[in-house]
Amino acid sequence: MPRLWDATIEAHRSQVRDAILETTSALVAERGLLAVTMSQIAEATGIGRATLYKYFPDVPTILLAWHERQITAHLAQLTQIRDQVGDPDARLEAVLAAYTTLSQHGHGQDDSIIGLLHRDEHVAHAQQQVHNMIRELLAEAAAAGHARDDVPPEELATYCLHALSAARRLPTPEAIGRLVMLTVAAVRRPG
Amino acid sequence: MPRLWDATIEAHRSQVRDAILETTSALVAERGLLAVTMSQIAEATGIGRATLYKYFPDVPTILLAWHERQITAHLAQLTQIRDQVGDPDARLEAVLAAYTTLSQHGHGQDDSIIGLLHRDEHVAHAQQQVHNMIRELLAEAAAAGHARDDVPPEELATYCLHALSAARRLPTPEAIGRLVMLTVAAVRRPG
Numbered sequence: 001m002p003r004l005w006d007a008t009i010e011a012h013r014s015q016v017r018d019a020i021l022e023t024t025s026a027l028v029a030e031r032g033l034l035a036v037t038m039s040q041i042a043e044a045t046g047i048g049r050a051t052l053y054k055y056f057p058d059v060p061t062i063l064l065a066w067h068e069r070q071i072t073a074h075l076a077q078l079t080q081i082r083d084q085v086g087d088p089d090a091r092l093e094a095v096l097a098a099y100t101t102l103s104q105h106g107h108g109q110d111d112s113i114i115g116l117l118h119r120d121e122h123v124a125h126a127q128q129q130v131h132n133m134i135r136e137l138l139a140e141a142a143a144a145g146h147a148r149d150d151v152p153p154e155e156l157a158t159y160c161l162h163a164l165s166a167a168r169r170l171p172t173p174e175a176i177g178r179l180v181m182l183t184v185a186a187v188r189r190p191g
Numbered sequence: 192m193p194r195l196w197d198a199t200i201e202a203h204r205s206q207v208r209d210a211i212l213e214t215t216s217a218l219v220a221e222r223g224l225l226a227v228t229m230s231q232i233a234e235a236t237g238i239g240r241a242t243l244y245k246y247f248p249d250v251p252t253i254l255l256a257w258h259e260r261q262i263t264a265h266l267a268q269l270t271q272i273r274d275q276v277g278d279p280d281a282r283l284e285a286v287l288a289a290y291t292t293l294s295q296h297g298h299g300q301d302d303s304i305i306g307l308l309h310r311d312e313h314v315a316h317a318q319q320q321v322h323n324m325i326r327e328l329l330a331e332a333a334a335a336g337h338a339r340d341d342v343p344p345e346e347l348a349t350y351c352l353h354a355l356s357a358a359r360r361l362p363t364p365e366a367i368g369r370l371v372m373l374t375v376a377a378v379r380r381p382g
Contacts, residue, residue, distance in 0.1 A: 151369045158357045159373050166353035170346065178342045182350050186377035 019045050020055055021066040028063060064123060071126035074102045078133060089146035092137045092187075097180045099130065100164045104176070131157050138187060148189045156187050208246055210236050212257040219254060255314060262317035265293045269324060280337035283328045283378075288371045290321065291355045295367070322348050329378060339380045347378050 023045045027036045036059055042052040056062045081098050085091040135157035141147035147156070163183040167176045214236045218227045227250055233243040247253045272289050276282040326348035332338035338347070354374040358367045 151373060152366075155361060155366050155369060156373070158360050159354060159370055162357035162360070163350060163354035163374070163377075165356075166349045169349050169353070175346050178346060179350055182342060182347070182377045183354070185381070186354075186373045190376070 016045075016047065016051075017055055017065075020047075020052065020062060021069060024059065024062040025066045028059070033059065033063070068122045068126055071123065071130065074099070075126065075129055075133070077102060078130065082133065082137065088137070088141045088144040089188075092141045092147065093180070093184050095134065095137055096160060096164065096184060097177075099134070099161075100167045100176060100180055103164070104167055131161060134160055141187075142189075146189060147187050151187075159183075160187065204246075207236075207238065207242075208256075211238075211243065211246055211253060212260060215250065215253040216257045219250070224250065224254070259313045259317055262314065262321065265290070266317065266320055266324070268293060269321065273324065273328065279328070279332045279335040280379075283332045283338065284371070284375050286325065286328055287351060287355065287375060288368075290325070290352075291358045291367060291371055294355070295358055322352060325351055332378075333380075337380060338378050342378075350374075351378065 020041065024036070024041050027040060027044060038052055038059065039049055041059070041062065042049040045052070056065070078095055078098055082091055082095050085094045135153045138147050138156045138160075139153040142149045142153060147153075151159075160183055163186075164179065166179055170176050170179060211232065215227070215232050218231060218235060229243055229250065230240055232250070232253065233240040236243070247256070269286055269289055273282055273286050276285045326344045329338050329347045329351075330344040333340045333344060338344075342350075351374055354377075355370065357370055361367050361370060
């Protein structure tokens with residue numbers, strides 16, 4: 001009985017936490033980081049202010065937890081896509097295209113917030129895992145003769161992630177598709 | 192006599208302003224945006240606090256003025272390089288390489304500060320001029336048959352500027368050279 005109760009408590013806490021993350025992300029995207037207060041978050045989530053403070057000390061911490069959860073979920077999706085595609089060249093392109101689409105979603109946040117988030121070590125760690133996956137795919141594609149081998153995979157991965165961040169500035173899915181095509185074209189072995 | 196006096200005053204004001212900009216940029220790069228106060232800036236510049244407030248109301252405004260001045264100076268340098276190189280293909284690569292080197296300099300500032308700066312309309316305007324120049328070079332190179340014409344020059348320019356921002360994450364001038372080579376490779380007409 002105590003163990004079942006613990007599990008119930010844990011599931012409840014996890015639900016409340018998720019609700020806080022979603023609400024905060026939506027409020028910040030709508031109003032900006034500096035305009036959102038803990039009181040507004042508590043009210044929009046439908047919990048008391050005292051309860052909210054049992055979960056998180058302030059707005060930036062909530063946003064960091066949200067961003068970390070996002071990247072971790074994206075990493076799981078990218079891993080799945082990677083493992084579904086057999087050919088190393090097609091695999092690289094599929095993962096980069098999916099990464100670009102995923103990092104568009106839920107990013108109402110602007111550059112300055114993203115900058116602040118990426119200084120956090122948990123978020124940086126999650127982002128590094130995405131970087132590592134892309135780097136490994138590039139190394140694999142280079143070994144198979146598809147990707148260029150005159151630039152280290154580490155640098156190619158850094159290039160890809162920055163080039164694909166241009167997606168936030170592009171107006172249509174077609175333009176984003178062309179960006180992925182361009183980015184992949186540069187890492188392909190010439191000739 | 193009054194006109195000469197006005198010119199002297201103007202030159203003095205301009206010198207003080209430049210000194211404030213340089214000092215603030217150095218302090219922020221060293222200590223971070225939130226750790227630098229107006230008093231510290233006044234002291235490091237060698238002027239009184241009251242004088243400083245006659246020039247600028249707060250630290251972010253000084254940093255914005257500094258960043259705007261940087262981008263404007265870079266634009267002038269890029270224009271000069273553009274006008275020196277005859278061949279459209281070589282011109283594009285020379286300007287992109289110079290842009291990458293210039294935007295490295297004096298950027299002790301981290302991502303979150305750069306994000307904040309780019310929300311300012313003056314800085315955004317100066318940055319837009321750099322974007323326009325790159326777009327025109329790409330259109331010119333496409334017309335000459337060097338750059339690809341299956342992606343609009345506007346999108347190619349957005350791609351280039353984001354891809355080249357990876358330079359801030361690269362450890363050596365050689366790695367930055369490879370980044371410029373990769374970025375340009377993608378915009379070249381295939382085949």
